[in-house]
Amino acid sequence: MGYGLLILLLSWTVSANAADLTAMDETAKGFSNIKTVQVAHQGQLIWSKAYNGANINEAANIKSASKSVMSAIVGMAIDKGVIESVNVPVAEVLKDQLPANPDPQLKDIQLQHLLSMQAGLERTSGRNYGRWVVSDNWVKAALGRPFVADVGGVMQYSTGNTHLLSAIVMKQSGQHTYKLANQWFKGSGVRIESWETDPQGIPMGGNQMGMTPSSLLAFGELYRRGGVAANGQRYIAEDWIKESWQPRTQSRFHQGLYGYGWFMQEFAGVQGYYGWGYGGQMIYVFPQLELTVAITSQEHLPSGRTGYRDALHDMVSEHIVSVL
Numbered sequence: 001m002g003y004g005l006l007i008l009l010l011s012w013t014v015s016a017n018a019a020d021l022t023a024m025d026e027t028a029k030g031f032s033n034i035k036t037v038q039v040a041h042q043g044q045l046i047w048s049k050a051y052n053g054a055n056i057n058e059a060a061n062i063k064s065a066s067k068s069v070m071s072a073i074v075g076m077a078i079d080k081g082v083i084e085s086v087n088v089p090v091a092e093v094l095k096d097q098l099p100a101n102p103d104p105q106l107k108d109i110q111l112q113h114l115l116s117m118q119a120g121l122e123r124t125s126g127r128n129y130g131r132w133v134v135s136d137n138w139v140k141a142a143l144g145r146p147f148v149a150d151v152g153g154v155m156q157y158s159t160g161n162t163h164l165l166s167a168i169v170m171k172q173s174g175q176h177t178y179k180l181a182n183q184w185f186k187g188s189g190v191r192i193e194s195w196e197t198d199p200q201g202i203p204m205g206g207n208q209m210g211m212t213p214s215s216l217l218a219f220g221e222l223y224r225r226g227g228v229a230a231n232g233q234r235y236i237a238e239d240w241i242k243e244s245w246q247p248r249t250q251s252r253f254h255q256g257l258y259g260y261g262w263f264m265q266e267f268a269g270v271q272g273y274y275g276w277g278y279g280g281q282m283i284y285v286f287p288q289l290e291l292t293v294a295i296t297s298q299e300h301l302p303s304g305r306t307g308y309r310d311a312l313h314d315m316v317s318e319h320i321v322s323v324l
Contacts, residue, residue: 021047024319033280033298033308035060036213040221040292041324043230048213059193059210060296063277066209069192069219070162071115071261073169073177075240076184082173086112086243086260090119090143093168097137099144106143108151111168114161115260116248118152121145124160132160138198139167155249155258162206162261163198170202177203188229189218207277217294220283223273224292245273253304267317280308284316291324 021039028034028051035054039047050056062069077083090109091098098106105120113119122145124132135141142160149156166177173180178195185191194210195203203209211219222229227236245264247257256263256274264273267286275283280297293316303309 020323021320023323024315025049027315027319031297031308031311033301035296035298036294038213038217038294039320040217040224042290043221043225045217054296056213059212060216060281061277061299062209062211062216062275062281062283062296063279063299064159064206065216065275065277065281065283066195066204066211067159067162067206068261068275068283069181069190069209069211070165070205071244072219072223072236072240073181073184074111074115074165074260075236075244077169077173079237079240080184083111083168086110086115088168090114090164090168093171094139094143094164097139097143097167099140102143103147105147105151111165112260113151114165115244117155117157117161117258118149118249119158119161120147120149120151120153120156121158121160122148123156123158124163125158129159133198136199138163138204139200139202155251157251157253159204159206163202163204166205167202176201177205185235187231187233188222188235189215190222190235191215213294213296216281216283216296217292220285220292220294224285224287224290226287254309267313268321270321272316272321276303276309279303280312282309282312286321289321289324291321293320 028037034051036050036056088111091107109119124142132141142164169177181192192209192211196208197203222235223241226238227241228234244260244262246259249258256265262273263276270286270288273285279299279301280303282295284293295312
């Protein structure tokens with residue numbers, strides 16, 4: 001086959017796939033707060049578009065979708081021997097950050113409980129978020145929360161949990177989580193452009209992370225490929241991805257099950273895994289279809305109680321999953 005004919009066939013394939021997404025495009029145009037949509041199918045970028053005046057190349061605050069990234073960083077730290085395992089007791093690593101009279105249950109919290117939001121501590125998200133981020137020490141403030149559930153029990157979705165993970169990675173590695181993550185992801189297409197830090201300089205484990213849409217898509221593709229990037233290099237252990245996508249608990253706010261930093265549910269009958277950030281920052285992975293979808297949105301508008309997150313789910317189910 002001649003090179004020119006090959007290029008023509010590849011161009012036709014991309015155009016055909018893009019044409020299939022016309023309904024998705026029309027739906028996306030109806031969302032006043034959506035910013036970008038990127039779709040990769042079988043390892044090829046088949047859709048990349050900005051909406052409502054957004055810049056497709058500009059870094060977006062992916063909000064709590066960064067919890068999925070933080071989970072990956074922990075998995076990489078374990079794989080590299082920086083952290084022993086998910087069974088490491090949090091109180092042993094952060095013993096200098098414990099309250100003056102620590103609750104005995106603190107000794108039962110392991111890394112796995114932070115990853116799955118089953119630490120049992122009162123949430124630092126939602127109505128408690130503002131009070132938490134104005135504290136002098138976010139790590140101590142998170143560890144000082146009262147217990148509202150058993151360790152390993154019902155889900156208490158809390159950014160404080162993932163912030164503790166960031167603190168543990170920094171303490172065990174002796175390096176800044178932000179720089180360490182970019183060092184470990186180098187060459188994968190994944191890059192963190194910015195990351196807010198606490199008063200002690202610890203990057204916020206599960207929020208305020210800047211990433212371009214293409215980088216977010218590359219992150220999803222990394223998981224879709226089982227931890228291997230397009231360049232053939234392995235970045236994340238395949239077993240870690242399997243563990244991360246094992247359902248462990250469920251949010252009381254919606255139907256999605258939760259593993260290690262990832263939600264999961266079926267979309268149009270196909271098993272999907274997704275990271276979700278405030279405002280509608282989404283990364284969807286469908287290994288069965290070799291499909292990854294990255295969506296960024298206005299970061300200051302809620303997406304859960306407004307129904308926008310569910311509308312994005314519907315768009316992905318009806319106009320992407322169902323046609324590819």
